[in-house]
Amino acid sequence: MLYPEDAILLAPLAGFTDQAMRRACARHGCQYSFAEMIDAGSLVYGNEKTFRLAERASDEKFLGIQLVGSEPDLLKKAVEIVNSKNYDVLDFNLGCPAPKVEKKCEGAAFALHKPDDAVRMTELLVKHSRIPVTVKTRILSRENPEQTVSFLKRLESTGIAALTLHGRIAKEFYSGEPAREIISAAREALNIPLIANGGVMSKANYEVMRRESGCSRVMLARGAMGNPWLFAELTDPDFRPPTVEELAEEIRLHVEDMLDWYGEEVGFRACRKVVLEYLRGRGYPGSLRATASFLSTRAGLAELLNEVRRGPAEGFWTFLKNNPESPRQLSQ
Numbered sequence: 001m002l003y004p005e006d007a008i009l010l011a012p013l014a015g016f017t018d019q020a021m022r023r024a025c026a027r028h029g030c031q032y033s034f035a036e037m038i039d040a041g042s043l044v045y046g047n048e049k050t051f052r053l054a055e056r057a058s059d060e061k062f063l064g065i066q067l068v069g070s071e072p073d074l075l076k077k078a079v080e081i082v083n084s085k086n087y088d089v090l091d092f093n094l095g096c097p098a099p100k101v102e103k104k105c106e107g108a109a110f111a112l113h114k115p116d117d118a119v120r121m122t123e124l125l126v127k128h129s130r131i132p133v134t135v136k137t138r139i140l141s142r143e144n145p146e147q148t149v150s151f152l153k154r155l156e157s158t159g160i161a162a163l164t165l166h167g168r169i170a171k172e173f174y175s176g177e178p179a180r181e182i183i184s185a186a187r188e189a190l191n192i193p194l195i196a197n198g199g200v201m202s203k204a205n206y207e208v209m210r211r212e213s214g215c216s217r218v219m220l221a222r223g224a225m226g227n228p229w230l231f232a233e234l235t236d237p238d239f240r241p242p243t244v245e246e247l248a249e250e251i252r253l254h255v256e257d258m259l260d261w262y263g264e265e266v267g268f269r270a271c272r273k274v275v276l277e278y279l280r281g282r283g284y285p286g287s288l289r290a291t292a293s294f295l296s297t298r299a300g301l302a303e304l305l306n307e308v309r310r311g312p313a314e315g316f317w318t319f320l321k322n323n324p325e326s327p328r329q330l331s332q
């Protein structure tokens with residue numbers, strides 16, 4: 001079995017799930033991570049730079065690679081490249097709604113508008129991959145659960161090892177409540193593990209997702225951005241949210257890792273949005289967020305971390321007391 005019962009996975013997140021984020025999540029208990037989606041054509045015709053996005057670090061115990069594409073020749077060549085590298089699972093993206101992917105009728109559009117071809121390409125991946133193949137997709141319709149369920153059954157029959165289902169349609173991108181009842185209907189119809197995805201930001205909505213979808217396996221995405229503690233929160237009964245000291249230290253480790261990996265010039269540009277994610281929802285003033293948006297030197301980073309250690313606005317502690325189930329908590 002690819003993922004045991006109760007497994008919690010880190011989703012592929014373009015622009016985020018690099019080695020530094022995967023390592024931050026692993027520090028807090030994440031055992032199953034994905035690198036961000038890679039376009040099959042870029043992998044085949046691109047340079048080594050494309051591949052660096054998905055390069056595995058020596059300390060990574062499990063890493064999945066995800067491909068998006070629709071052309072059989074490109075997908076076949078891309079699988080050959082994946083076969084020559086060290087991954088645990090190959091995931092096929094049938095859920096991305098980004099305009100540049102939709103334009104090529106790939107990702108979510110491939111599943112929605114050309115389901116027969118999407119199934120055929122999944123078959124091709126299964127046939128040529130030396131590692132297990134999985135699919136990550138979305139519900140196809142809110143009104144007609146059967147459309148999603150029958151599509152997933154066809155995907156299952158290709159021989160894939162597991163499926164991840166994001167409970168929102170492509171047009172919704174990332175907003176709105178996921179249709180947990182459709183995930184539940186799919187789970188009942190399938191024999192392979194179904195991983196539930198969408199809207200899990202805290203212990204409270206993790207429990208709702210598990211109960212209402214019937215899935216014991218869950219994938220975290222935005223909930224883990226700037227919040228690697230979510231893995232511990234969901235699994236450790238003695239979990240205590242980070243203090244401001246621990247928050248500052250985690251930001252430091254994550255940013256240092258990025259600077260090592262990308263070099264300072266690219267690293268500082270790339271880490272700003274990551275730092276903003278750590279600050280998001282934690283009561284820090286807009287001025288600190290502005291500082292993070294222009295971060296470009298180590299001295300600037302040290303100053304920012306000092307501000308983080310000084311803690312959020314006083315009112316945030318009252319907010320946390322009144323909202324004990326809110327995501328992204330801090331300990332005082």
Ligand SMILES: Cc1cc2nc3c(=O)[nH]c(=O)nc-3n(C[C@H](O)[C@H](O)[C@H](O)COP(=O)(O)O)c2cc1C
Nearest residue numbers: 011012013014036037136166198199200220221222
């Ligand atoms: C910034 C960002 C990048 C994403 N990149 C990918 C990706 O590369 N591959 C993929 O399958 N899904 C991607 N997704 C979708 C997430 O994996 C996940 O399915 C979605 O965010 C729903 O889960 P959530 O509500 O817990 O965030 C991305 C989402 C976001 C917000």
